[in-house]
Amino acid sequence: MVKPKIQVENLRLSYGPKEVIHGISFEIEPNEILGIIGPAQSGKTSLLRCINRTIEFTAGAKPSGTIRVDSEDVAQMKNVYELRRRVGMVAPLPVGLPLSIYDNVAFAPRAAGMNKRGDLDTLVEKCLTQAALWDEVKDRLDSLGTKLSGGQQQRLTIARALSHSPEILCLDEFSIAIDPVTTMRIEDVLKVLQKEMTIILVTNLVQQARRLAARTMFLWNGEIIELGPTDQLFGDKPKDRRTYEYVNGIFG
Amino acid sequence: MSTPAVTPPTVQFAETDFVRKKYRQELGAKCFFGAMAAAMVIPLFIILGDIFVRAFPSFSWEFFTANPRHAGTAGGIWSAIVGTLYLIAISLLISAPIGIFAAVYLNEYAKENWFTRIVNLAVVNLAGVPSIVHGLFGVGAFVYAMHLGKSILAASLTLAIMTLPVIIASTKEALASVPRQFREACWNVGATRWQTIRRIVLPNSISGILTGVILQVSRAAGETAPVMLTGVATFKLIKENGLFLYNLNEQCMALSMHLYYVKTQASGAPESLGYAIAATLLAVVLLVNASAIILRSWLRGRKKW
Numbered sequence: 001m002v003k004p005k006i007q008v009e010n011l012r013l014s015y016g017p018k019e020v021i022h023g024i025s026f027e028i029e030p031n032e033i034l035g036i037i038g039p040a041q042s043g044k045t046s047l048l049r050c051i052n053r054t055i056e057f058t059a060g061a062k063p064s065g066t067i068r069v070d071s072e073d074v075a076q077m078k079n080v081y082e083l084r085r086r087v088g089m090v091a092p093l094p095v096g097l098p099l100s101i102y103d104n105v106a107f108a109p110r111a112a113g114m115n116k117r118g119d120l121d122t123l124v125e126k127c128l129t130q131a132a133l134w135d136e137v138k139d140r141l142d143s144l145g146t147k148l149s150g151g152q153q154q155r156l157t158i159a160r161a162l163s164h165s166p167e168i169l170c171l172d173e174f175s176i177a178i179d180p181v182t183t184m185r186i187e188d189v190l191k192v193l194q195k196e197m198t199i200i201l202v203t204n205l206v207q208q209a210r211r212l213a214a215r216t217m218f219l220w221n222g223e224i225i226e227l228g229p230t231d232q233l234f235g236d237k238p239k240d241r242r243t244y245e246y247v248n249g250i251f252g
Numbered sequence: 253m254s255t256p257a258v259t260p261p262t263v264q265f266a267e268t269d270f271v272r273k274k275y276r277q278e279l280g281a282k283c284f285f286g287a288m289a290a291a292m293v294i295p296l297f298i299i300l301g302d303i304f305v306r307a308f309p310s311f312s313w314e315f316f317t318a319n320p321r322h323a324g325t326a327g328g329i330w331s332a333i334v335g336t337l338y339l340i341a342i343s344l345l346i347s348a349p350i351g352i353f354a355a356v357y358l359n360e361y362a363k364e365n366w367f368t369r370i371v372n373l374a375v376v377n378l379a380g381v382p383s384i385v386h387g388l389f390g391v392g393a394f395v396y397a398m399h400l401g402k403s404i405l406a407a408s409l410t411l412a413i414m415t416l417p418v419i420i421a422s423t424k425e426a427l428a429s430v431p432r433q434f435r436e437a438c439w440n441v442g443a444t445r446w447q448t449i450r451r452i453v454l455p456n457s458i459s460g461i462l463t464g465v466i467l468q469v470s471r472a473a474g475e476t477a478p479v480m481l482t483g484v485a486t487f488k489l490i491k492e493n494g495l496f497l498y499n500l501n502e503q504c505m506a507l508s509m510h511l512y513y514v515k516t517q518a519s520g521a522p523e524s525l526g527y528a529i530a531a532t533l534l535a536v537v538l539l540v541n542a543s544a545i546i547l548r549s550w551l552r553g554r555k556k557w
Contacts (some may be wrong), residue, residue, distance in 0.1 A: 057439060093433070093434070098455075107441060
């Protein structure tokens, strides 16, 4: 039995008086790609934000229960910035920081105290290459990240998430704002990255989950309706009727 | 993509009455709003033109570089110019950093709780306090309680207290205009709040912050009541063109006060003198602002999104 990379135990989350995640438990194995599907407001993004503890920036958010990364309780971690570097996060809409392309990728290493130009150059090239963006931008690393196209900015965002060498990569519907060709290129990247890291892929594209995720979780209204092999969830006979209805667009 | 099976309804591009009406409305609206904008500009030029034309007889090299003579009815206004520059510089050196840093705290760090609510309430209310009340406060707090006496320092502190809440409010506004997603992107990669503020938030809001500060220059320069009570004298001369300027524990002259004095107390002053002082006050404010505006447009050119 492999030691799980992430263990979530009885996680609850409320914003003020309103509870949005109602005590969910699951485990993710190392180098697994876990797909998470579910309608809006079902707690997918909140769940990711609990893992890297950026939920703490939301006023009134109260998580309870335990999340362990490598058996270590994230709530007990002294160095929360280290935790956030171990967990890479890619938001649904691309966010190019108002900095040059180079500085966008070098931002996280610099924030962590890495300052040698040579090391940074190597790292920036490596991350942009991994994110399938290097060839398009290598001649204009000094131009603004915000001036790139949406698809390029999303790959820049992924390069930035990779720049702090995360062990876990969370992608929150990364493909909703980009074209299918770019999406396919990023998916290829993810298949390679899987060898190095654990990936949580929030996606509502059935085919995307099928192509990438071995297991998929259906999260609905803050509860896990079903967690199992992707084929089972998207097949004819998932365990729960609601999964079938959601996946086939019958409810909601 | 396949061609849609249904033919779309034919669209009429003909100039119907409805279309003509829309164009008329559009033209009307444009003229109306344009006229309102022009209404702003015309009085400005009339005021400026009137002041400078009437002031013209008094302008001379001596007027700017000499000290007043014969109880302010003749001579120049050198001491008042220097005094006003002192008051602007010292008051903003105090209020701008405090105001900007306080706004950074309120906008970036503070959680929504009773403390921040009280601070925000205080900021809004302080910004609405009339300047004469600030003046009275300055007399009590700085002149007497802190034993500064009527001095440049007391007057500058009073002006600082007066400009502080407005700088806080305008800086908060500028900081809030930086999209939250930038901050979240930084937090996600393990940056601290301070790193986020220094590398992303401040560089992208600095031009807005400076706008707020620039507006306070004219307030600090123009106010008469608070400085009259706390440290500006009708006559406190310094050596003309001299390097020996004011000490901070002395009283000083100021253009606003001098204008008030010349127009109300000094009998026999030429009509043009008051206008000349007013024109100089405007010029001083514009010069200080111009340097800040140049800095701001340079920074704005570097704005990144």
